[in-house]
Amino acid sequence: MKVTFPHMGNAWIVIQTLFESLNVEVVVPPFNSKRTLNLGTKLSPESACLPLKLNLGNYLEAASQGADTIVITGGIGPCRFGYYGEVERQILRDAGYNYEVVTLEPPDGSLLGLGKRIRFLAGSKNSWTKILKAMRFAYLKSVALDRVEDLIHAARPRLPEPILTEKLYEQARERLAQTMSEKGIQDTVRWVQESIRERQEAVNNSERINKPLRIGIVGEIYTILDPFSSVGIEEELGRLGVEVDRSIYLSGWVGSHIFRGIAPGYRSIRSYPRHAKPFLPHFVGGHGVETVGAAVKYAREGYDGIIQVFPLSCMPEIVAASVLPKVQEAYNIPIMTLIVDEHTGHAGIQTRLEAYVDLLERPRHLRESIETREGVLSVGG
Amino acid sequence: MRIGFPRALYYFDYYPFWAGFFHCLDIEVVTSPPTHRQIMDQGLKKASDETCLPLKLLAGHIQAFKDVDWIFLPRIVSVEADTYTCPKFLGIPESMLPAIPPGMSVLTVNLNWRKGKRQVLKDLEVLGEQLGKSKADIRKAFSQGLEWQQNYQDSMGAEWNFEESIREINRARKNSTESVQVPTLVRLKDRVLAKLPARTSKYTPESRIVDQKTTERLRIGLVGHSYLTHESYANLNLLKRLREKATVELVQNVNQEEVKRHLSGLRKKLFWSHSKQIYGAGKKFVADQKVDGIIYLTCFGCGTDSMVQELVSHKAREQHKPYMVVTLDEHSGEAGLVTRLEAFLDMVERRRAHEGYVSTYGECLDRNSNTV
Numbered sequence: 131m132k133v134t135f136p137h138m139g140n141a142w143i144v145i146q147t148l149f150e151s152l153n154v155e156v157v158v159p160p161f162n163s164k165r166t167l168n169l170g171t172k173l174s175p176e177s178a179c180l181p182l183k184l185n186l187g188n189y190l191e192a193a194s195q196g197a198d199t200i201v202i203t204g205g206i207g208p209c210r211f212g213y214y215g216e217v218e219r220q221i222l223r224d225a226g227y228n229y230e231v232v233t234l235e236p237p238d239g240s241l242l243g244l245g246k247r248i249r250f251l252a253g254s255k256n257s258w259t260k261i262l263k264a265m266r267f268a269y270l271k272s273v274a275l276d277r278v279e280d281l282i283h284a285a286r287p288r289l290p291e292p293i294l295t296e297k298l299y300e301q302a303r304e305r306l307a308q309t310m311s312e313k314g315i316q317d318t319v320r321w322v323q324e325s326i327r328e329r330q331e332a333v334n335n336s337e338r339i340n341k342p343l344r345i346g347i348v349g350e351i352y353t354i355l356d357p358f359s360s361v362g363i364e365e366e367l368g369r370l371g372v373e374v375d376r377s378i379y380l381s382g383w384v385g386s387h388i389f390r391g392i393a394p395g396y397r398s399i400r401s402y403p404r405h406a407k408p409f410l411p412h413f414v415g416g417h418g419v420e421t422v423g424a425a426v427k428y429a430r431e432g433y434d435g436i437i438q439v440f441p442l443s444c445m446p447e448i449v450a451a452s453v454l455p456k457v458q459e460a461y462n463i464p465i466m467t468l469i470v471d472e473h474t475g476h477a478g479i480q481t482r483l484e485a486y487v488d489l490l491e492r493p494r495h496l497r498e499s500i501e502t503r504e505g506v507l508s509v510g511g
Numbered sequence: 512m513r514i515g516f517p518r519a520l521y522y523f524d525y526y527p528f529w530a531g532f533f534h535c536l537d538i539e540v541v542t543s544p545p546t547h548r549q550i551m552d553q554g555l556k557k558a559s560d561e562t563c564l565p566l567k568l569l570a571g572h573i574q575a576f577k578d579v580d581w582i583f584l585p586r587i588v589s590v591e592a593d594t595y596t597c598p599k600f601l602g603i604p605e606s607m608l609p610a611i612p613p614g615m616s617v618l619t620v621n622l623n624w625r626k627g628k629r630q631v632l633k634d635l636e637v638l639g640e641q642l643g644k645s646k647a648d649i650r651k652a653f654s655q656g657l658e659w660q661q662n663y664q665d666s667m668g669a670e671w672n673f674e675e676s677i678r679e680i681n682r683a684r685k686n687s688t689e690s691v692q693v694p695t696l697v698r699l700k701d702r703v704l705a706k707l708p709a710r711t712s713k714y715t716p717e718s719r720i721v722d723q724k725t726t727e728r729l730r731i732g733l734v735g736h737s738y739l740t741h742e743s744y745a746n747l748n749l750l751k752r753l754r755e756k757a758t759v760e761l762v763q764n765v766n767q768e769e770v771k772r773h774l775s776g777l778r779k780k781l782f783w784s785h786s787k788q789i790y791g792a793g794k795k796f797v798a799d800q801k802v803d804g805i806i807y808l809t810c811f812g813c814g815t816d817s818m819v820q821e822l823v824s825h826k827a828r829e830q831h832k833p834y835m836v837v838t839l840d841e842h843s844g845e846a847g848l849v850t851r852l853e854a855f856l857d858m859v860e861r862r863r864a865h866e867g868y869v870s871t872y873g874e875c876l877d878r879n880s881n882t883v
Contacts, residue, residue, distance in 0.1 A: 177809075177817040177838075207782035208595035210814050216779045217818050220825055233779065410605050412586060412621065415598040443561075445814040449602030452559040455609070469561065 132157050133251065134197035136185040139355035140275050141380055143307045145201070148268040151310065152252050152261065159192035162358035166191060171472050173221050180359055180441035180471050181352040182214060186221065193227050201251065203388065204235030209416035209446055234388070269393060271306060272381040274315045276396035278302045278322050283375065285326045286368025287342035290333060296365065298325055343435070343490050346428030348377040348421045350440035350447050353470055355380060360439050360470060361479045370487045375433070377402070377424030378417060402427065409460075410453050418446030422453050429461035434490045436463060442471040464489060512642070514618065515579035517572035518543045520565050521587055521600070523673070523737040527680050529583070531659030532635075534683075535652035536644055541579055543572040546744035550575050555841055557610035564745060564810040564840055565738045566599055570610035581618035582611065588623040594784040595625075597815055618642075659683075667764050673741045729757035729859055732796030734789050734823065735808030736816075737763055739839060746808060746839055747848050753806070756856055760802055765792040773798070777822075786819045793823035797830050804833035804859040811840035833859045 134157040135145050142158050149156040160166065162184055170187030189200060200219075205212035215233035222229045232251055237243040252261055282299045289295050305318045345367060353359045354376055364374045378399055385395030402423025403413070410422045425436050438454060440447035451467050458465045466486050468479065514533060516522065522542070533540045543550070546568055554571025573582055584604035589595050599606070604619045611617060620638040622631060632653060639649040659680065666676055731753060739746055740761065753759050770791030774781065781787045796802045805827055809816040820836060827834035835855045837848065 175817050175821040177812065178821075179814070179817070204779070206593075208598045208601065210818050212782060213779065213818050216777065217821055219778070220822065224825060224828075238780065410602065412588070412601055414601040415595070418598065418602070443812040443814055443817065445598035446602075448559065448561045449599055449606050451561060452602070452606035452609070 134192035157197040159188040416446030421450040515576040519569040527663035528660040532656035
């Protein structure tokens with residue numbers, strides 16, 4: 131049995147770790163690329179959302195590396211992601227791929243069924259203690275990954291030479307992927323902190339940017355966690371001198387979706403529904419409420435702008451998108467919505483981001499220019 | 512007190528319940544007029560761009576109300592255990608607020624059957640407080656609503672007509688002098704029953720099908736959300752056009768037991784109530800030898816359909832059943848639809864006439880030469 135799984139940003143590191151520490155053979159599919167998307171789009175129903183298309187692409191690419199079992203999480207709706215497993219299984223079987231699909235969820239609410247599925251994946255050699263240990267370790271890794279990502283978010287606008295920052299991020303991810311001890315995880319996070327500090331000290335005081343613009347990114351989890359599907363929006367914003375924060379981090383999702391809130395994750399998503407209440411008091415599936423809640427939270431925290439990202443035809447996010455104008459009005463904060471699908475081009479997104487950042491910078495400039503004008507008028511008067 | 516009930520979305524499924532409910536509470540329910548061009552245009556202006564056609568229509572219908580005290584927009588979370596409605600239903604009324612005309616207020620209530628009848632009643636009692644009705648009143652109204660809904664659903668036979676049944680309900684609603692508990696719907700059904708010979712008193716759609724087997728008309732299964740199949744403006748009168756040329760088996764007419772039976776093949780239960788009906792009915796039509804072809808009516812951007820359509824088409828392909836997907840949006844043109852419909856029906860008819868007649872003569876069937 132060779133297990134594979136769909137990509138979602140950095141999630142591969144966590145999933146790979148989980149299976150490797152259980153001695154299960156795992157195939158990490160090639161990273162999301164244009165090729166992945168093209169392969170997936172050919173098989174997918176045309177109006178399916180972007181994640182499904184990328185998932186199918188991942189499976190096809192993994193199949194050529196010998197994978198024969200797919201692991202995917204599930205859910206009982208109402209977001210259609212909950213039904214991905216079954217639809218993907220049928221599509222793949224139709225296309226002649228003999229995949230076994232294991233959906234990690236309690237089937238019909240039965241925990242015993244979930245246990246059986248885990249047992250099927252882990253084989254008979256692993257004891258439950260070992261499985262739980264492996265899960266804990268993978269979880270710790272996801273928290274560390276999120277911390278590193280957050281550091282990089284803060285470093286991007288503040289450090290010169292963006293290529294070096296990206297390299298640092300790349301190396302940190304590599305180290306995290308390879309390490310198999312808790313100490314290794316901690317060391318990597320510390321190493322990233324040290325490197326950033328060193329580079330920051332090298333920057334002249336005069337060139338230092340202390341207060342970059344801050345933008346909160348909210349939206350559908352797959353597209354905000356996966357840089358390929360959001361056309362690298364975080365990196366792009368970082369290069370434009372913007373500090374980015376994101377509503378959902380991987381470990382927060384793992385904590386609430388897989389551990390059912392037993393572990394809160396690096397950034398818990400628990401507080402969002404409370405924030406969303408005045409605007410959207412009821413859950414709408416997926417992360418619709420979280421999107422609205424996070425937008426309110428960012429607005430209250432004084433962020434300069436909010437960008438919502440979601441795949442075309444995403445149902446919960448459409449509901450959120452139709453509520454967000456009210457948030458925009460109430461807190462006087464510009465909210466931009468980016469919808470991505472397989473036709474999204476890099477240049478288009480880049481232009482929109484630049485325009486948006488320009489728009490956010492204007493109030494700052496205006497404040498300064500008003501001051502000078504007063505000066506001029508006083509001279510004239 | 513007058514309550515505006517938009518003729519969109521859940522109107523097509525649950526209007527009888529609310530009609531009975533409010534009738535019992537002595538509240539007048541006003542439905543918006545059937546969709547026309549202006550309603551659609553208004554809806555397009557106010558609804559968010561990304562949302563689907565039915566919600567845009569809802570936004571239009573909301574704006575069509577003139578003098579009502581409340582616009583009623585319930586949040587129908589779930590209508591049976593273990594399922595949800597579409598996520599966009601869950602976002603009502605918040606996502607519809609931009610479409611509310613200034614000065615009008617919204618009446619809403621959560622309806623969540625997942626949590627059981629008691630919770631539904633509790634939520635309705637909250638609504639009752641808002642309307643100044645006592646708990647006992649609400650209970651009574653609730654049971655009457657359920658009764659009307661049941662009668663409505665029972666009346667869905669093979670030749671069931673949506674408009675007709677709604678008219679019956681409205682008639683019952685207006686005749687408040689009559690005994691209230693039994694809408695005329697039931698009597699209509701009784702009349703049908705009485706006409707049938709005593710032996711076939713078990714009135715099932717199948718008994719009808721056998722009668723009509725002799726006719727040469729095509730039999731087309733139409734599947735799709737009720738708010739598309741019955742929304743004759745948005746679907747460009749598809750149902751009527753289809754009925755002119757063929758006998759239509761409608762997704763809503765397939766009874767629950769049959770749907771349940773056909774759902775059993777899935778590894779994972781579908782968790783959308785409409786999709787369950789669509790998939791179950793679709794699979795039944797695929798298996799049914801008497802159905803010549805299937806038309807799947809969907810709208811652009813429908814999330815649940817994007818999954819279920821794939822499942823149904825998979826089944827249709829397996830059985831080599833003619834299958835067509837019609838996708839509606841606000842730009843749907845009549846000519847395009849008619850052409851596709853005619854082509855599809857022609858194809859189905861040809862297939863029925865020539866099915867299985869592949870020449871066994873000769874060694875090859877080369878279309879470029881007429882010699883063997």
